[in-house]
Amino acid sequence: MSNHVPGSPTICIHSVCVHTDYRHSQVGLNLVKEFVSRAERAAREGASYECITLIAHEELRGFYEKAGFEWIGLSSVVHGSRPWYEMRRELRARDLENSESTAxxxxxxxxxxxxxxxxxxxxxxxxxxxxxxxxxxSRPVARLLTSFPNAVQDVVTDIDKDGAEGSLCNKYDLLCPRLGCGSIILKSGVATWVERESVQLDSAGETLPDCLGALPNPPATAQWWLVKPNAMAFENIGFSRAIQATGPNGRKLKLLACAECDLGPLGWCEEGGSEFWLACNRVGYRT
Incomplete structure (x- = not known):
């Protein structure tokens, strides 16, 4: 799946992207099903296509299985800190099935x-x-910060993922806090704990889900997970368009959200910046 081979019988899906305005309405699933349907039609009409393959993280398994893909197993592809898994959808096999008895x-x-x-x-x-x-x-279960007896003290460690001692890092994987999602946002040991001035992320009078903790009004301080030097450090994160509010350096802010279920805002970054801030009380923890 690493190289394009003209005339190959295998079709590879690289990614499926849906605009935030149309998520959670089965648009993505219908797109994949339509793509598969057209590939099957082409195969029946003489094209050399035999199968469609893809690689995905484990939490997307159910999505692709709904479109008829089969779970193959661990992929040899290495990108980022999380493993990738191969999935496959046979095309010609379906034609053979249709030619057999329908009993x-x-x-x-x-x-x-x-x-x-x-x-x-x-x-x-x-x-x-x-x-x-x-x-x-089942998906990972996110434990909220309020469930820890000593709050932040229970979720930090001074040993990072490479075994070196230093600044306080996240002891556990950071997850989307929404019940039923649990998407992994950041692996343990990647973020640094920082207490700094709060940032106004919510609109006045906005009602937040119970899983999102309240942030104090500036200039009061809040507790944050600092992620850098770029967005590739994340396992799964979404960004809003730039909003009118500005950050400490005078640049417009972008709000961070779960890339899978759109829950947010979980944090912020400055447009074009290299620092990303997650509120400690707006993420879940996998213990």
Whole structure:
């Protein structure tokens, strides 16, 4: 999947992007389904396409499975600190299925077929069931800062991810705090704890979700996770357009949000800046 091969029977999906105004309305899922449908039609009409492949982080597994992709396993691709996983959708196999009887097999027939397939391929018995069980793994559970007896003191460490001692870093992975999301925003040991002047992120009179803690009005101080030198340090983060409010250096602010469920604002950065600030009480912690 690392190189473009003209005429290859494999189609690779690089990414699926949906404008923030249209997320959570199945636009992305419908786009993928339509793409697959057109590829299948082209294959039926003589194109050499045989399958569609992609790599994704684990939390996107359910999204692509809804579009008919199968989970293959760990990918050899290395980019960032998180592992990538391969998924695959066969195209020609679907044509063969459509040419067979449309009768629905019973559960016992399916189990027998799975066992036979395992025996033919020399796979350990029960592997299929194990793979099926693995697909039901739950997302990480975000623990809010208010649940820690000593608040920030319980979520910092002076040892970073490389084992060196220094500034106070995040002891745990930082997650989206929304119940049911839990998307990983930042791995442990990447951010530095800083207490500095608060920043007004919310509109006057705005009602925030319970999982987002209140921030004091400037010039009172707040507790932040400082992330630098660029956005590649994040596992998953979204940015708003520049707003009228300005930061300490006089540049317009961009608000940070969960890139998967759009919960925010979780923090801020200055337009064109190299420092990104997450409010300690607006992220979850994986303990």
């Amino acid at each position: 629905t097999p019973s559960a016992s027939q399916l189990r027998s077929a799975h066992v036979l397939s395992e025996q033919q391929q020399g796979l350990p018995p029960g592997l299929w069931e194990a793979l099926q069980r693995s697909s039901t793994r």
